[in-house]
Amino acid sequence: MNYELINMGAYNLHLVKTNRFKTITVEVDFRREIQKEDITKRAVLKEVLLNSNKNYRTERELIIESEKLYDLKLVASSARMGNYTNISFKTRFLDEKYTEKNMNEESIAFLMDIIFNPNIDNGSFNEEVVNKCKNRIEKSIKSLKDSKLKYTLFKLLENVKDKPYSYNSYGYLEDLEKIDGKVLYDYYKDMINNDFIDIFVVGDFDSIKIKELIKKYFKARTYHKTKTNIIVEELPIIKKIIEQSEEDNVNQTQFTILCGINNLTEFERKYVIKVYSELLGGSSNSILFDTVREKNSYAYYVNADVKSYDNTLLIYSGIEPGNKNEVFKLIKKCLIEIEKGNFTDDMLNNAKETLIGGIKASLDSPSGIINNYFAKILVGTDNFEERIDNFRKVTKEDVINVSKKINIYSTYTLEGVKQDEEN
Amino acid sequence: MKKIKFNIIDEEVYYEKLDNGMDVYLFSKDNFHNNYVTFTTKFGSIYNEFVPIGKDKMIKVPKGVAHFLEHKVFIQEYDPQPSDFFAESGALTNAYTTFKNTTYLFTGPDNLVENVKYLLDFVQEPYFTDENVESEKGIITQEIHMCDDRPIDVLYEHIRKNSLHNNPFKDSIIGTVNDINSIDKKVLDTCYETFYHPSNMFLVVTGNFNVDEMINAIKENQNSKKFKKENKIKIKEYKEPDEVVLKEEIIKMNTNIPKLAYNIKIPYNKFKMEKRKLNLYLYIIFSILFDDSSLFNERAKKENIITNAIYTNILNCDSHILISLINETFKYNELLDMIKEELKTINISSEDLERKKKVLVSNEIFSFENIEIINEMIIDSIIFDNNIEGNIINIINSLNIEELNEIIKQIDFKNVSTIIVKKDK
Numbered sequence: 001m002n003y004e005l006i007n008m009g010a011y012n013l014h015l016v017k018t019n020r021f022k023t024i025t026v027e028v029d030f031r032r033e034i035q036k037e038d039i040t041k042r043a044v045l046k047e048v049l050l051n052s053n054k055n056y057r058t059e060r061e062l063i064i065e066s067e068k069l070y071d072l073k074l075v076a077s078s079a080r081m082g083n084y085t086n087i088s089f090k091t092r093f094l095d096e097k098y099t100e101k102n103m104n105e106e107s108i109a110f111l112m113d114i115i116f117n118p119n120i121d122n123g124s125f126n127e128e129v130v131n132k133c134k135n136r137i138e139k140s141i142k143s144l145k146d147s148k149l150k151y152t153l154f155k156l157l158e159n160v161k162d163k164p165y166s167y168n169s170y171g172y173l174e175d176l177e178k179i180d181g182k183v184l185y186d187y188y189k190d191m192i193n194n195d196f197i198d199i200f201v202v203g204d205f206d207s208i209k210i211k212e213l214i215k216k217y218f219k220a221r222t223y224h225k226t227k228t229n230i231i232v233e234e235l236p237i238i239k240k241i242i243e244q245s246e247e248d249n250v251n252q253t254q255f256t257i258l259c260g261i262n263n264l265t266e267f268e269r270k271y272v273i274k275v276y277s278e279l280l281g282g283s284s285n286s287i288l289f290d291t292v293r294e295k296n297s298y299a300y301y302v303n304a305d306v307k308s309y310d311n312t313l314l315i316y317s318g319i320e321p322g323n324k325n326e327v328f329k330l331i332k333k334c335l336i337e338i339e340k341g342n343f344t345d346d347m348l349n350n351a352k353e354t355l356i357g358g359i360k361a362s363l364d365s366p367s368g369i370i371n372n373y374f375a376k377i378l379v380g381t382d383n384f385e386e387r388i389d390n391f392r393k394v395t396k397e398d399v400i401n402v403s404k405k406i407n408i409y410s411t412y413t414l415e416g417v418k419q420d421e422e423n
Numbered sequence: 424m425k426k427i428k429f430n431i432i433d434e435e436v437y438y439e440k441l442d443n444g445m446d447v448y449l450f451s452k453d454n455f456h457n458n459y460v461t462f463t464t465k466f467g468s469i470y471n472e473f474v475p476i477g478k479d480k481m482i483k484v485p486k487g488v489a490h491f492l493e494h495k496v497f498i499q500e501y502d503p504q505p506s507d508f509f510a511e512s513g514a515l516t517n518a519y520t521t522f523k524n525t526t527y528l529f530t531g532p533d534n535l536v537e538n539v540k541y542l543l544d545f546v547q548e549p550y551f552t553d554e555n556v557e558s559e560k561g562i563i564t565q566e567i568h569m570c571d572d573r574p575i576d577v578l579y580e581h582i583r584k585n586s587l588h589n590n591p592f593k594d595s596i597i598g599t600v601n602d603i604n605s606i607d608k609k610v611l612d613t614c615y616e617t618f619y620h621p622s623n624m625f626l627v628v629t630g631n632f633n634v635d636e637m638i639n640a641i642k643e644n645q646n647s648k649k650f651k652k653e654n655k656i657k658i659k660e661y662k663e664p665d666e667v668v669l670k671e672e673i674i675k676m677n678t679n680i681p682k683l684a685y686n687i688k689i690p691y692n693k694f695k696m697e698k699r700k701l702n703l704y705l706y707i708i709f710s711i712l713f714d715d716s717s718l719f720n721e722r723a724k725k726e727n728i729i730t731n732a733i734y735t736n737i738l739n740c741d742s743h744i745l746i747s748l749i750n751e752t753f754k755y756n757e758l759l760d761m762i763k764e765e766l767k768t769i770n771i772s773s774e775d776l777e778r779k780k781k782v783l784v785s786n787e788i789f790s791f792e793n794i795e796i797i798n799e800m801i802i803d804s805i806i807f808d809n810n811i812e813g814n815i816i817n818i819i820n821s822l823n824i825e826e827l828n829e830i831i832k833q834i835d836f837k838n839v840s841t842i843i844v845k846k847d848k
Contacts, residue, residue: 020454022788058721061720067778068778070785139731148572246829251568283510285504300562302571318565350507351510353513353533354510357531
């Protein structure tokens with residue numbers, strides 16, 4: 001695998017040449033500092049661009065065209081990364097070695113056409129298309145409650161005012177109302193002109209040719225961008241944990257905990273905190289799983305998940321109704337056990353090896369490879385080999401030190417009030 | 424070892440049957456980083472009535488026993504437990520139970536040969552006690568509750584329940600709380616001895632390794648163990664009527680957007696065509712009619728009847744195929760009418776067929792990007808078709824409009840069960 005980063009002025013071009021795949025992947029990322037009122041616009045925008053285009057007026061024509069390009073895969077997604085919000089357009093298609101000559105160029109041209117040649121009349125996106133996409137976003141906002149865990153985590157985080165992770169990543173119904181074709185087109189131009197742009201290409205290609213193709217079809221030509229710190233400001237350490245709950249007609253109670261992380265060093269943020277989270281609740285051999293599920297049979301699942309850009313750690317579990325207090329006690333006990341160093345070298349080693357295994361496995365997927373190089377640009381993530389070595393270097397003392405930087409901030413419980421009598 | 428070649432895709436799988444009856448499939452590539460290994464028994468939720476190994480009388484076991492067994496096989500008498508063992512080399516382990524198989528697996532880049540031997544060992548040396556069987560019941564009951572809370576899971580359960588009379592696919596894989604409570608150590612022992620015999624199992628290794636070294640290690644491991652004499656497992660046969668059980672049902676539960684499933688029940692014996700090919704045609708027919716590239720989809724979206732394309736789920740239940748058209752919409756009645764109208768007269772052009780053939784070819788080549796998908800494809804081929812097809816691209820290329828129209832003629836599009844899941848007001 002060979003990696004090359006080329007500064008193209010208006011954007012960074014990342015070329016990853018590897019013979020691992022029979023496909024070529026191209027990803028274009030637009031990012032800027034997150035603003036709450038932009039979330040809904042960006043969600044609608046990515047839908048609109050994938051729905052209609054000057055050349056392919058309808059979603060149907062667009063899909064038929066992609067199927068003719070040997071079922072080229074095309075997705076757009078929007079996500080938050082720390083203080084940034086990011087829209088990503090990604091395509092993956094069969095290397096022309098397996099199909100027909102010129103398919104690589106046609107496929108790249110197709111992606112860029114989707115981004116740069118939208119269906120505009122009189123300085124506005126086509127209203128019919130915009131309305132269709134707004135309906136879709138409305139539905140996804142409303143569907144949040146169908147996933148009990150997602151909903152509970154959302155409520156947990158929503159209560160932390162002013163932090164970007166408190167925003168609803170699906171968008172807001174009140175913002176949706178304000179969006180029309182004109183508003184959206186203005187935002188689109190703003191995005192193309194002012195966002196940071198990174199383009200990634202992964203596959204077995206000729207680098208010179210690919211660079212020329214991207215140059216030929218990628219049309220953003222701007223240089224003024226405002227940099228922001230990706231890392232979200234820490235939560236204050238508070239004496240009394242904020243506990244909130246609501247009842248719902250479900251069989252299983254969802255219990256979620258938000259922890260703040262304070263004063264991480266760079267090495268801790270990149271490595272130690274990830275080892276800690278894995279050890280605490282990463283998989284079925286974690287301390288939480290072992291204590292709460294296996295030894296006490298209270299929960300079906302219990303996990304910990306660190307958000308290192310956010311300075312937070314989330315713990316979430318699905319438990320038998322009525323057991324919340326017991327489970328919370330057990331979880332707190334697990335946190336203290338780590339602080340006291342009550343875990344074996346084997347457990348620590350397993351957590352480290354699991355993370356290392358994940359790094360190696362990521363080399364088998366284009367998105368794993370892209371995520372790594374994207375993180376390198378964002379936070380200076382080390383190379384694959386360095387990451388593996390550095391995870392190996394994490395000691396028990398490192399983990400104990402980092403465990404003292406973790407403070408429970410709040411909890412949210414979706415309490416099940418129905419007991420199934422029939423079964 | 425035998426080689427199975429995949430034409431055009433330019434890949435190959437090695438195959439060998441061991442002395443104890445176990446089948447081994449090996450797929451290795453030197454530019455892969457990770458490995459994915461599965462060990463599968465042809466024992467899933469549908470095998471509830473059978474003659475146990477060494478016996479002559481048919482017995483009936485509680486539903487959900489295959490899944491229960493899956494949980495219990497993971498418990499070892501002595502530490503390390505499987506998840507700890509695999510974690511030592513950064514590997515992850517898991518297992519799942521379907522209608523027709525139970526699969527144990529791990530995935531990880533290092534220590535492959537030792538991990539493969541360990542996978543065989545832990546599955547082949549389980550540890551059941553009255554206490555540990557009892558303690559699992561709480562965990563599985565939680566899992567059942569979790570499914571009962573998920574509207575989409577409830578919908579899928581009812582698709583089978585309302586379509587099938589006697590076919591054991593009608594029951595849930597996990598069982599009910601009553602089923603689970605009636606399971607004991609003796610039942611688990613009986614099922615284990617019968618269905619976990621090596622002649623009823625197969626191992627699939629996909630990743631980056633030396634093929635000869637791997638097969639030798641597997642043989643050495645298996646030759647060192649003793650098993651009962653192989654015998655053919657007798658499963659109770661059933662007669663399944665072609666009619667559905669319930670033509671319509673509305674289920675009320677805690678959900679925001681109503682969910683609709685329109686289920687067509689099709690008997691297999693009506694078609695004189697290989698199952699694999701028939702499935703390709705069915706996929707093509709229903710995707711041309713209803714997917715994102717269809718006129719139907721465009722119309723239904725324009726009229727605000729749907730926001731996302733109908734999803735077509737094709738379930739092979741041995742005696743029958745259930746085709747389910749699934750969608751989430753407040754306008755489920757309008758959508759139902761539209762579907763019925765669409766299925767009255769079906770016209771498919773050869774241009775559309777050719778486009779969908781490109782899609783199918785692309786799917787096959789894409790599968791070979793990912794060791795997990797390659798592995799699952801091998802498992803599915805063995806479970807559903809009993810062999811691996813190396814000529815799949817040629818088969819796709821041979822599909823034609825005459826055969827397709829013949830199949831459309833033979834399907835009774837009115838043999839339907841509809842299910843709606845909506846809010847309880």
